[in-house]
Amino acid sequence: RGLQAQVRVVETDKGTKFLNQTLHAYFAAEGILHQTFVARTPEQNGVVERRNRTLVEAARTMISATKVPLFFWAEAITTACFTQNRSLVIPRHEKTPYHIINNRKPSVKFFHNFGSLCYIVRDGKNLDKMKEKGDECIFEGYSTQSRAYRVFNKRTRVIMESIHVNFDELPQMASNQISSDPAPECQRMALEHDSLSPAIQRQENV
Known part of the structure; x- marks a missing residue:
């Protein structure tokens, strides 16, 4: 609807x-x-079931490649769906699903590798680059409600959403640095779009 x-x-x-x-x-x-x-x-099997199988296979590959715990399975499925809707072109229409529904091309400039190491600024503070990086996290995906990223905070063991995320440029995965403890809780941080950094402001709200 x-x-x-x-x-x-x-x-x-x-x-x-x-x-x-x-x-x-x-x-x-x-x-x-x-x-x-x-x-x-x-x-x-219809298109939907074949599509579901494709997502499951993609999520399985993401989990295996990054070696993150299996309790990130749902996050991997969601992220696979999010990225494929914005990157896979449907031959019949020569457009991505996102383009077909929204009548505009999606931006993929903000895409990052699932399971990569990143840092979140605590409570939106400490934005000075000369200061401490902040909490170490694992990138899990994208918010469906805002421009925020979804990350697993290794200090609090909570999945959070925030726009204040710095990604480690080195090809380092954080998967071997956490244990297979029980699944984390989820927490959504309050976001203020007028506080977006210049780099984020240039992104499309996809």
Whole structure:
């Protein structure tokens, strides 16, 4: 609905969670055609299922290459989806999915390697480059609500979102510096867009 696009067809398997009166009534009320296929038949897999398999394979490669703990699996899936929507061109349209939906080309200038070492300035302070770098983090992905990055703070063991992130230019991965402890909590820092650095201000809000 956010894209102002009407759903015309929904494809599912024949599981009871999809074949019931409640869902049937909803589809009828919304004018949606419900199509079914036999479960566990790869030859009938639609675009969505093939796309999901591609994302899983990408996330598995990202986890393996960076050797980050498996509790970052969901972050890897989300980041793979975010980057592929902005970088993979659909031959039929000769555009990326982002370009098709938003009618403008995406910016990829702010992309960074998943699992790379970075530093977050504590609470948006200590912006002087001559001072201490700040908390050491592992880059996990991109915020879907703002221009912020998602990073795992190794000091607090919390996944945070912040625009105040400095990336280590050396080809060093942080994966071997953390243990496989229980999954971290998530925390979102308050962001003020008027405080963006000049480099960030030039980026598109994608």
